[in-house]
Amino acid sequence: MKKWIKLFAVIIVLFSGSTAVNAISNKPVHWGFKKGSNGKQADAGEEYEKLLHQYGGFYKGSKDEKVVYLTFDNGYENGYTKKILNILKKEKVPAAFFVTGHYIQTEPELIKRMVDEGHIIGNHSWSHPDMTKVDKERFVRELSLVAEETAKITGQKQMHYLRPPRGILSERTLQLGNEEGYTHVMWSLAFKDWDVDKQRGWKYAYDQIKKQIHPGAVILLHSVSKDNAGALEKAIKDLKKEGYQFKNLDYFMVKEKIKNPALFH
Numbered sequence: 001m002k003k004w005i006k007l008f009a010v011i012i013v014l015f016s017g018s019t020a021v022n023a024i025s026n027k028p029v030h031w032g033f034k035k036g037s038n039g040k041q042a043d044a045g046e047e048y049e050k051l052l053h054q055y056g057g058f059y060k061g062s063k064d065e066k067v068v069y070l071t072f073d074n075g076y077e078n079g080y081t082k083k084i085l086n087i088l089k090k091e092k093v094p095a096a097f098f099v100t101g102h103y104i105q106t107e108p109e110l111i112k113r114m115v116d117e118g119h120i121i122g123n124h125s126w127s128h129p130d131m132t133k134v135d136k137e138r139f140v141r142e143l144s145l146v147a148e149e150t151a152k153i154t155g156q157k158q159m160h161y162l163r164p165p166r167g168i169l170s171e172r173t174l175q176l177g178n179e180e181g182y183t184h185v186m187w188s189l190a191f192k193d194w195d196v197d198k199q200r201g202w203k204y205a206y207d208q209i210k211k212q213i214h215p216g217a218v219i220l221l222h223s224v225s226k227d228n229a230g231a232l233e234k235a236i237k238d239l240k241k242e243g244y245q246f247k248n249l250d251y252f253m254v255k256e257k258i259k260n261p262a263l264f265h
Contacts, residue, residue, distance in 0.1 A: 061216030202230030
C-alpha cells in the first residue's frame, strides 16, 4: 500500500511539473525599444522580438525597403482627427486607427469616414484596461464589443489588428488575441505625444518623426496631439521626397509573410 502511495505522489509531482513547464506566462511586457536613428531600425531586443514573432505579431517591417506604416491610437477625440483625415486624403496615404469603445460611441461619423476613405480600423479594447490583468471572459468581451459596434457603424465585418492598451502584453494575451483572430501590432517609432497639457509645438513632433524614421517603421501617433496634427502634412511630404512609401497593414502582412513565413504561424 505504501508503495502505491509513493508512486501516486511521484506521478502527481511529475504531472504538476509538466503543467508548470507548459503553462503560458502572463508576465507583463511593457513595450519598449532602442529608438531608431540615422535611418537605422529601432530594436526591441531578441527576447521581445522572439515573443512577438512567436504569435505572429510585429512592430517593424523590412529594413531593405523604404516602406513605412502610419498608425494612430484614438482613445478619445480632441478636435484634430478631421484635419488628420483631410491630410491623409490629400496625400493619398493609408493609415490604421486603433480605437476604443469611448471613441466609437462618441465619434461614429469619424469612424465611418475612416473606413469610407480606405483606412483600417484596429482594436484598442473597449475600456482600455491592462489586458494582462483581466480574465479570459473580459478579454474576449473587450475585443468583441469594439468589433461589433464598429461593424454596426461601418459595415466592416471583420477586425484583424490589435494594439494592446498602454502597450502592455504578455504571452498569454498574445495567445488569447490569436484565438480571437487578431494580430498584435506594436510600433517602432513613437514619442511622448499623448499628454495634451504638455504639447511642444508642431516642430517637435516633426523633428521626432524625422529623427527616428527608418525603413519598415510602424509609426505610432496619438490623434489627441495638436503637435501631430500640425506636423503631419509636412512630415508626409518630406518623407515621400526621401523615397519613403506609405502602405497599410494588409500590405505588411502579405509582403512580410512571403519574405519571412517562419515569423508568422
